[in-house]
Amino acid sequence: MQEINQGYKTEEIKFLHFRMDGLILFPYMSEQRVKDLTKFATKPGDVFIVTYPKSGTVWMTQIIKEIFNPVMPEGLEEEDIIGGRVPFLEEANLAQLDRYQYPRYIYSHLSYSLIPYNSEQELKYIFIARNPRDVAVSYFHFMRALKELDWDGTWEEYFQYFLKGTVPYGSYFDHILEWWENKDQRNLLFIKYEDMKKDLESHVKKVANFLGENLSSQEVKRVSEACNFSNMKADPRTNNDRYHDKIYKQESKFSFMRKGVVGDWQNYFSEEQLEEFNKLYTSRMVSTGLDFEFIA
Numbered sequence: 001m002q003e004i005n006q007g008y009k010t011e012e013i014k015f016l017h018f019r020m021d022g023l024i025l026f027p028y029m030s031e032q033r034v035k036d037l038t039k040f041a042t043k044p045g046d047v048f049i050v051t052y053p054k055s056g057t058v059w060m061t062q063i064i065k066e067i068f069n070p071v072m073p074e075g076l077e078e079e080d081i082i083g084g085r086v087p088f089l090e091e092a093n094l095a096q097l098d099r100y101q102y103p104r105y106i107y108s109h110l111s112y113s114l115i116p117y118n119s120e121q122e123l124k125y126i127f128i129a130r131n132p133r134d135v136a137v138s139y140f141h142f143m144r145a146l147k148e149l150d151w152d153g154t155w156e157e158y159f160q161y162f163l164k165g166t167v168p169y170g171s172y173f174d175h176i177l178e179w180w181e182n183k184d185q186r187n188l189l190f191i192k193y194e195d196m197k198k199d200l201e202s203h204v205k206k207v208a209n210f211l212g213e214n215l216s217s218q219e220v221k222r223v224s225e226a227c228n229f230s231n232m233k234a235d236p237r238t239n240n241d242r243y244h245d246k247i248y249k250q251e252s253k254f255s256f257m258r259k260g261v262v263g264d265w266q267n268y269f270s271e272e273q274l275e276e277f278n279k280l281y282t283s284r285m286v287s288t289g290l291d292f293e294f295i296a
């Protein structure tokens with residue numbers, strides 16, 4: 001039986017959380033759970049879709065569903081497990097994950113050092129990175145809406161958490177830079193959200209090729225159409241509607257498919273915040289070769 005924690009709040013961090021070796025995680029995590037995840041029994045052919053939260057995870061899982069049409073294990077319903085046919089590693093019942101058919105498509109927000117890995121198996125990783133200003137805004141709305149965090153703080157309060165890295169999964173920069181350093185590995189495909197927004201079709205093709213599938217141009221068009229923002233927003237399954245009352249505060253009226261644009265940060269960042277943010281961004285990103293477009 002998986003131990004479910006409620007987490008705790010502190011003077012410094014006013015949302016419910018769990019802290020391990022300085023890293024903030026969602027309250028349902030525990031040391032035992034992290035240990036179980038790092039020892040997760042991978043299988044040859046497993047594909048992990050990895051992101052820092054709010055970077056387009058569900059978008060990529062939808063692309064995978066449209067291309068590969070993975071199925072649920074017998075006796076399990078989509079509602080039984082977050083993500084359904086492309087389950088969420090951190091919250092999954094690991095015995096249930098074991099029953100998924102080859103190849104398994106699993107999503108996760110774990111760091112490069114914590115993600116399950118086995119050099120003797122042909123595991124693949126798709127990492128999606130999104131510019132941190134839009135990630136911060138998207139994460140702010142998400143965290144306010146989540147029941148389990150019991151938090152309804154302000155954007156100003158949140159902005160400081162984000163800069164300090166005291167949000168679930170820790171510092172945005174630590175997280176994506178560790179994945180970026182490994183981007184040239186053969187089994188890792190590193191994609192930017194902003195590039196997908198610009199040209200979804202070429203990314204659908206790229207993802208399919210990376211996973212060994214050659215799509216016809218008709219298929220590429222069909223998948224891209226099914227995975228554009230308005231079609232995903234209109235679909236109650238992709239919009240997480242079935243979990244809505246369980247996961248989100250009733251009053252939040254939160255919609256998972258919120259805006260889906262590049263540049264929404266402009267509606268939130270003050271001039272001072274932008275300056276503070278840019279200082280950190282420059283110090284962390286300089287000479288890494290990684291940069292983002294912040295406006296569409």
Ligand code: A3P
Pocket residue numbers: 051052053054055056057058059134137138139141227228229230232256257258259260261264
């Ligand atoms: P916003 O809150 O800025 O709208 P994740 O799945 O990693 O939690 O990311 C959620 C973010 O991805 C949300 O951002 C959501 O709207 C956006 N998103 C999901 N599907 C999308 C799509 N098809 N096109 C563009 N953005 C999408």
